[in-house]
Amino acid sequence: MAAASWDSANVDLQANGQHSTSPMKEAGYGTLHAERHSETHAAVKPQRPGLPRFTTSKENVLAQFFIGALDQGTTSSRYIIFDGTGTPVASHQHEFQQHYPESGWHEHDPKELIASAEVCIKKATSTFAQLGHDINDIKAMGLTTQRETALVWDIETGEPLHNAIAWPDTRTKGIVRELKEKEKTEGISIAEMTGMPLSTYPSAVKLVWLLRHVPKVKEVYDAGKMAFGTVDTWLVYNFNGKDKQYFVTDSTNASRTMFMNLHTVKYDQKLFDFFGIDMEKLHLPRIVPSSDGEAYGKISTGPLQDMKIAGCLGDQSAALVGQQGFTPGCAKNTYGTGCFLLYNVGEKPVISHHGLLATIAYDFGRNRKPVYALEGSIAVAGSGVKFLMNNMGFITHSHKISDLAASVEDNGGLVFVTAFSGLFAPYWIDDAKGTIFGITQHTQRGHIARATLEATCFQTKAILDAMTKDSGHALSDLAVDGGMSNSNLCMQTQANIIGIPVDRPAMRETTALGAAIAAGFAVDIWKEFDELKAINQKDRRIFTPDITPEQSEKMFKKWKRAVDMCRGWLDPEEYGEDF
Numbered sequence: 193m194a195a196a197s198w199d200s201a202n203v204d205l206q207a208n209g210q211h212s213t214s215p216m217k218e219a220g221y222g223t224l225h226a227e228r229h230s231e232t233h234a235a236v237k238p239q240r241p242g243l244p245r246f247t248t249s250k251e252n253v254l255a256q257f258f259i260g261a262l263d264q265g266t267t268s269s270r271y272i273i274f275d276g277t278g279t280p281v282a283s284h285q286h287e288f289q290q291h292y293p294e295s296g297w298h299e300h301d302p303k304e305l306i307a308s309a310e311v312c313i314k315k316a317t318s319t320f321a322q323l324g325h326d327i328n329d330i331k332a333m334g335l336t337t338q339r340e341t342a343l344v345w346d347i348e349t350g351e352p353l354h355n356a357i358a359w360p361d362t363r364t365k366g367i368v369r370e371l372k373e374k375e376k377t378e379g380i381s382i383a384e385m386t387g388m389p390l391s392t393y394p395s396a397v398k399l400v401w402l403l404r405h406v407p408k409v410k411e412v413y414d415a416g417k418m419a420f421g422t423v424d425t426w427l428v429y430n431f432n433g434k435d436k437q438y439f440v441t442d443s444t445n446a447s448r449t450m451f452m453n454l455h456t457v458k459y460d461q462k463l464f465d466f467f468g469i470d471m472e473k474l475h476l477p478r479i480v481p482s483s484d485g486e487a488y489g490k491i492s493t494g495p496l497q498d499m500k501i502a503g504c505l506g507d508q509s510a511a512l513v514g515q516q517g518f519t520p521g522c523a524k525n526t527y528g529t530g531c532f533l534l535y536n537v538g539e540k541p542v543i544s545h546h547g548l549l550a551t552i553a554y555d556f557g558r559n560r561k562p563v564y565a566l567e568g569s570i571a572v573a574g575s576g577v578k579f580l581m582n583n584m585g586f587i588t589h590s591h592k593i594s595d596l597a598a599s600v601e602d603n604g605g606l607v608f609v610t611a612f613s614g615l616f617a618p619y620w621i622d623d624a625k626g627t628i629f630g631i632t633q634h635t636q637r638g639h640i641a642r643a644t645l646e647a648t649c650f651q652t653k654a655i656l657d658a659m660t661k662d663s664g665h666a667l668s669d670l671a672v673d674g675g676m677s678n679s680n681l682c683m684q685t686q687a688n689i690i691g692i693p694v695d696r697p698a699m700r701e702t703t704a705l706g707a708a709i710a711a712g713f714a715v716d717i718w719k720e721f722d723e724l725k726a727i728n729q730k731d732r733r734i735f736t737p738d739i740t741p742e743q744s745e746k747m748f749k750k751w752k753r754a755v756d757m758c759r760g761w762l763d764p765e766e767y768g769e770d771f
Contacts, residue, residue, distance in 0.1 A: 271312035278727035284315035334503035334707030387550030396450035433492035481557030503710025514702030527676030531573035547618025568655025604639035698731035
């Protein structure tokens with residue numbers, strides 16, 4: 193096992209009120225990030241972009257213009273200004289409060305989301321100007337956001353009707369249980385239409401809960417004045433001064449609501465009927481491409497007033513774009529609050545039969561067809577580290593988890609199934625609970641820390657196995673990014689468990705970079721994907737397996753036993769008052 197360390201050259205802490213002018217990296221695990229693509233064992237493998245080929249003069253030209261990107265994640269917002277070579281020039285990150293009203297509930301204040309974004313834009317542009325740059329040289333802004341998080345507001349006043357229900361929230365277990373029975377009774381497959389199995393994850397079930405349990409929401413809905421949207425819609429709407437003309441969502445985010453038909457890329461009446469929602473009463477955002485110079489409008493106030501918003505992607509799609517996963521067979525894994533593996537399958541959706549999601553990877557418009565992906569979603573990754581820090585007091589900062597895990601030689605026989613929100617792909621076990629197996633009188637904090645990191649690595653292995661079954665091809669390496677990927681120990685563990693190399697870029701803000709690329713295409717900074725080949729290719733680090741396949745398989749078998757044993761911790765009466 194490789195020695196544990198954090199790559200200090202790539203870790204600039206960005207707590208509230210701090211900013212960086214270097215290619216900064218979040219050392220913690222609290223927010224969603226991205227990674228790079230990998231390739232298959234098929235005869236024709238997707239080729240990685242080569243090392244930089246730009247001439248010095250070309251680099252100088254590219255460095256003379258800039259693109260901003262707002263990355264609005266689960267626990268923080270960050271605004272990064274990139275130059276034309278994809279190098280971060282200025283940035284600011286701001287954490288916002290997490291609300292947990294009850295066990296399993298997770299909410300955001302919609303106004304805090306806006307405020308945190310505005311703080312980041314103001315601080316980063318101030319730093320940019322202090323460096324001697326002209327704000328007018330920022331050609332456009334891209335936006336990337338957490339997905340599935342559901343918001344509702346009064347379309348006439350623009351005021352939110354309830355806190356946003358965040359994507360990991362599990363209050364809808366009872367509703368999901370009911371809907372699964374309805375799906376069986378009606379003989380339909382929601383997954384075939386939307387690419388997603390029924391679970392607590394998508395936005396639709398969150399909206400059903402709001403309509404059932406919040407009288408104010410039901411009242412405004414019945415009056416035909418309720419707007420529904422994901423975080424991208426809320427931000428764009430507010431950035432444009434609540435102009436209804438810019439009440440939009442991009443197709444990558446729309447594909448996570450469970451209201452959009454994945455095959456037509458349009459809202460589907462059958463889906464609304466299934467969820468018991470009247471489309472005529474609900475104001476829905478218009479679905480537009482991820483890269484569009486007109487659809488998203490302009491920022492109405494602040495230092496970037498009149499700046500064009502030209503790109504918008506769900507965070508995991510942005511990560512794939514930032515890793516240049518433009519060829520079928522390319523994949524990336526993001527280790528953030530959760531962990532998300534996307535695999536490019538081309539211009540036709542592939543509906544998984546092994547527990548994965550089908551989703552839109554990106555949609556760059558201009559007569560280009562949408563590109564689809566298979567996705568494996570892990571609910572708990574960096575949030576497991578936050579649990580050890582905030583709830584258990586094991587560490588004082590999330591980046592110290594690697595040192596704690598390295599204080600012991602192995603996991604001491606522990607397996608930690610971090611099912612705080614049940615288990616997502618490929619298991620989809622709603623009634624699982626977080627469970628630690630193998631505790632003895634010799635168990636130390638370091639063993640639990642190591643088992644926490646391993647939990648994400650094991651789930652990634654399960655997802656890769658499912659992707660191999662669905663696609664018919666095995667990956668030859670895995671591109672990674674996100675806060676958790678800063679840990680050399682974690683990435684070496686990942687390589688050992690999946691048995692293939694793990695490829696980590698030096699500049700790991702690829703989620704924001706993907707949003708910047710989408711915006712850049714919309715305003716013709718780039719016109720072809722080949723023009724991006726040199727971006728973010730220097731100083732990548734490859735982690736190769738250093739244990740035998742037999743050792744890896746033995747570890748994974750123990751993990752699978754633990755998953756089987758963590759089921760069934762919720763009785764039917766615990767699903768909620770609905771049932």
